[in-house]
């Protein structure tokens with residue numbers, strides 16, 4: 001058999017650009033990560049530096065996979081990324097300009113075709129391809145981390161809207177006179193249902209209630225979602241109430257979203273979702289109290305089963321397979 005006839009195995013590059021770290025991996029069709037690395041993407045470095053680092057790491061990754069593998073494209077997740085123009089638009093925490101030409105830079109530098117979308121959409125794609133949403137066609141993912149991200153899947157497809165910005169549920173309103181959000185609006189869901197949000201709730205409760213709490217010895221900066229979860233499990237009244245309040249608000253907005261999309265499931269991920277039932281039980285209770293009767297008993301709220309270092313990379317790989325897989329390119 002001549003070399004030219006030797007079969008090649010298509011693989012993709014998955015890349016997850018975060019505020020502090022970028023993770024990259026070569027992934028096969030089954031979701032197996034063949035090689036993986038990460039490097040600093042701290043926002044104070046210039047964008048050309050970032051691209052240079054990426055190129056060097058990519059060369060190392062492809063040197064590390066079987067010779068018959070051929071990278072057919074790249075999927076990228078990045079904050080404020082727009083799949084339509086391939087750019088990051090005004091990304092916070094990055095010093096890369098207002099419109100960062102991510103896709104064209106990756107395509108030029110690495111010589112492979114690329115697609116980009118935001119991290120919450122990647123989470124949805126990852127769950128649908130490799131995770132808890134396998135087989136589901138209509139679902140909504142919500143990531144409760146430092147902020148609140150969401151991705152909406154209808155009929156097996158991510159919803160992008162006319163400009164690529166659909167699914168920013170973190171900034172729907174919970175209370176018109178509520179907490180001031182980073183975005184400039186008041187009372188956004190993100191200011192309640194996120195790690196930062198529950199910390200704000202804990203501090204509000206500590207100010208309002210004269211009860212003992214182990215959380216009183218921490219500063220706002222030091223306090224973590226995990227500490228609040230641990231305190232709640234130990235019976236701390238402030239921590240328990242904070243989870244109930246967070247679930248109450250989240251469940252209300254989930255009940256609203258049910259009316260827009262009638263999904264089969266809502267999947268919760270991110271740091272706060274690691275609290276499991278502490279978050280899930282009050283959320284489901286609140287959702288059920290507010291759900292229109294036509295939807296009752298039909299909506300599941302699930303905690304994401306993932307949470308490995310490969311998550312973002314796998315979601316990005318799923319994006320690449322969707323666009324560049326067999327018969328797509």
Ligand SMILES: [Zn+2]
Nearest residue numbers: 171181183188
């Ligand atoms: Zn907001």
